Amino acid sequence: MSSSTRAKHIASVAEEFQASLFIYDEGLSGSDMVLANALWRRFFMSMHELEEGDTPLPDPEKLLLLVNYVRRVASYLDKMDGVDIIVRNQLEWPSLIE
Numbered sequence: 725m726s727s728s729t730r731a732k733h734i735a736s737v738a739e740e741f742q743a744s745l746f747i748y749d750e751g752l753s754g755s756d757m758v759l760a761n762a763l764w765r766r767f768f769m770s771m772h773e774l775e776e777g778d779t780p781l782p783d784p785e786k787l788l789l790l791v792n793y794v795r796r797v798a799s800y801l802d803k804m805d806g807v808d809i810i811v812r813n814q815l816e817w818p819s820l821i822e
Contacts, residue, residue, distance in 0.1 A: 752798055760791050793820055 744766055751762035764782045767790065796818050801809065808814040 752794070756791050756795075759794060760787050763787065763790050763794065789820065792822075793818070796822070 747762040747765065751759035760782075764787055768782050768787070800818055804815075
């Protein structure tokens with residue numbers, strides 16, 4: 725792979741990463757519907773190879789499970805001390821299902 729092709733791929737991945745951060749931030753600070761939309765776009769739509777004009781329908785149960793999990797993890801992380809997270813790496817991720 726040429727260095728110019730590699731640079732284009734890296735730029736594309738970086739752009740997608742920045743877009744992901746933006747929509748997740750918007751989702752976390754918004755309503756559950758906004759968060760569900762962000763998660764659906766990043767998780768569920770990317771799992772389907774779409775033909776032109778084809779839009780997959782989200783599985784509402786899986787989407788609700790994921791929204792609730794993301795909210796619980798965000799709350800858990802907000803309550804933690806930054807030193808425990810970054811330096812000590814003392815995290816116990818909550819279970820997906822309560």
